[in-house]
Amino acid sequence: MLCYLLSRLISLVLSLAVASLVIFAMLEIIPGDPAAVMLGLNAEPEAVAALRTELGLDLPLAQRYAAWVGGMLQGDFGTSYTYRVPVADLISARLGVSLPLTLYAIFLSTALAIPLGVWAASRHGRPADLAIMGVTQLGIAVPNFWFAMILVLIFAIRLGWFASGGFPGWDAGLFAGLKALTLPALALALLQASILARVMRSSLLETLHRDYIRTARAKGLSRSRAILHHAFRNALIPVMTILGMQVSVLIAGAIVVENVFFLPGLGRLIFQAVTQRDLIVVEAVVMLLVFAVVVVNFLVDLAYAVVDPRLRRRA
């Protein structure tokens, strides 16, 4: 187990190092000088040069990379070119919206998908199964921004249960904050839930044909008890893989939904930073997303080992 953990940790650190190099190099290659953009079209060349020095853009590449990574390790992500405030402050404010939104969406998606998938599998070929398969097919086909608009139309405009957008801030209270995030989280969760429910169903169906299910039935377990005690945990293994991938998608993929609901989240921040060529913010946010994805994968690997005893022995 220790060996497994260590090998996963090493792979985590290596992934982060490679990602930081790639991100840094990418932003060096793309055209556009942040100093020139900040000062506008009519800026004096001297002023641009002075700003470049101030921002540290004239230093050698290696030195700038080292400064960037060193700063990040100490929590210093630099200063935004456009907002003129520390990037760390910008990000932490936005994370206060994005992180709860992602977790909320994951919670909704698993809470919907797993019972639906299990139900469909246990009613294989019957009307309930066919209905769930049909609905999830639709859920995969419909893009989430469209779905977001429909939710606004029904629950905000027609029924008036929720606000159509915006975020009151956590100062307004936990309930108000969660309420504002409910429609966006639902819009995000439905696609993921549709995929996850289908994976859960097919994985459980496959597991139900295994020999050990027959053994369990021969011991006197009822069908539902055999599903619960023997098939479910075995069927979860592929579901966890998909869930891990979805967390990454949800963290990075909230851009559109955040825009539809006018939420001050990371997605909006990176969108604005890209259009304003605020490269230092882009770098930091992308790095953060990579970090989140890598950490989630690490957690999924750990979860495998918890579920599956066969993995605990392997290095």
Place this chain on the structure above:
Amino acid sequence: MLKVEGLSMQIGDARILNDVSFQIAPGEVFGVVGESGSGKSMTALSVMRLEPRAARLSGRVEFEGRDLLTEPERRLNAMRGRDVGMIFQEPMTALNPLKTIGDQVAETLLVHGAADRAGARAAAEERLARVGLDPARVPLSRYPHELSGGQRQRVCIAAAVALRPKLLIADEPTTALDVTTQAQILDLLKDLVEDEGMALMLITHDLAVVAGTADRVAVMRGGAVMEQGPTEALFRARAHPYTAKLFADSRHVPDRDAASGGAPVLDVRDAVRIYPGRRGGLFGRSEPVRAVDGVSLTVAAGESVGLVGESGCGKSTLTRAILGLEPLQGGAVHLDGQPVVAGRVPSDLRRRMQLVFQDPYGSFDPRQKVSRLVAEPFHLEPVSSEERRTRVAEALDAVGLKPEDGNRYIHEFSGGQRQRIAIARAIVIRPSLVILDEAVSALDVSIRAQILDLLADLQRRFGLSYLFISHDLSVVRAITDRVLVMKAGQIVEAGETEHVLHAPAQDYTRKLVAAVPTLPEAWGV
């Protein structure tokens, strides 16, 4: 106790069981023999009421006076595991990989509310000890993947008999195990029947297994019982022609000439293959495993050599080394005088050795037509497409199929035909040596007899040499000139097959030979 009357099963339009009737008395061992597809397993599953969901049953299955075909599911759940236990053929997959063996045995008691957690655990410990898994050596906290096939089958038995059921149904319980393990499991089952007064329904394709175990026996074919009666009387009389045919096939010895002992085709000298030990902890490694430990053997032109041993003795590693798929740490392999070095085997050399596996289906691409599958080895020897076609047709003809069969797909053929196709693929480029790795182990006796005849015929016609790897000593006896007995990576005994199997010099060989179930000589078979 169990009374099955006129049991029939239908799935769609197919009639799987046809008017099956038999009875099992308390404490009796009832054998059911038949070939694959004869309905043995379906009969057993019907008694458990675990038949496929699409199946429709009719007739009566009476257990202690209650008709199981009309009992509600709730009552059936209460019966399964408590009154009737069942174990299956494939111990490797019959246990949940994510649960400890202790939990899986204890579950039988917990499900039926027969004990609390602590009580169930204690009972599991006692039952596992009873089936030969001493908790001091094999703790209850072990997971199935940490056990051997034989040990896993013991766990299955412990779970099935945890509540001391009145009837245990064993569906081919030893087919997937090697001979010595098979003998141990059969002994265990017999002991359980005697000690606990349990009845046993033993399903097998192996007549000798039934002969040594069952009081009464039923012979099944095509979903129906051909005949049934006391084992000895029935096996002595062999009144039904099908029973007589089963006996003849199981004892079939193909007509072949003894090898003349020509020049060696295959020459293995002091082969050594060492695997690095398993990693444990951060830097530690366990002892390296000497999988093949100084093995020397030769196979002459036109000769058949058998290689026998228990699973894990190094047979497969040796085979891979001979094929040049496994690097050697010592010694050398020569084929037709040319060295076989792993990773550097020229096509011309590889062409001259071919392999036939146990499971023909697994070694074919299901999306390719048979003609293309058989032509596969031609990538080692470029020939014109014209010649390729004729030679594929010849090969199919040689194994008793029609050239038109080349246009069909592999799933359209039966198990025996698939093995013929595998043989056609092996001989299509005229190899010197064919390695047959358990090539007839999965086949029914009648098919096996045909394949053995075919192999003898092909050997005569093409002067092939065979290296015949098997745990089935009766097959080895039927088709090989010489036999090598392998144990823990070494050849412990070698010699003429008849001599070695009749008068083994080594204890290990004696143990192997003794473990093979046989029909009593006195029964006149």
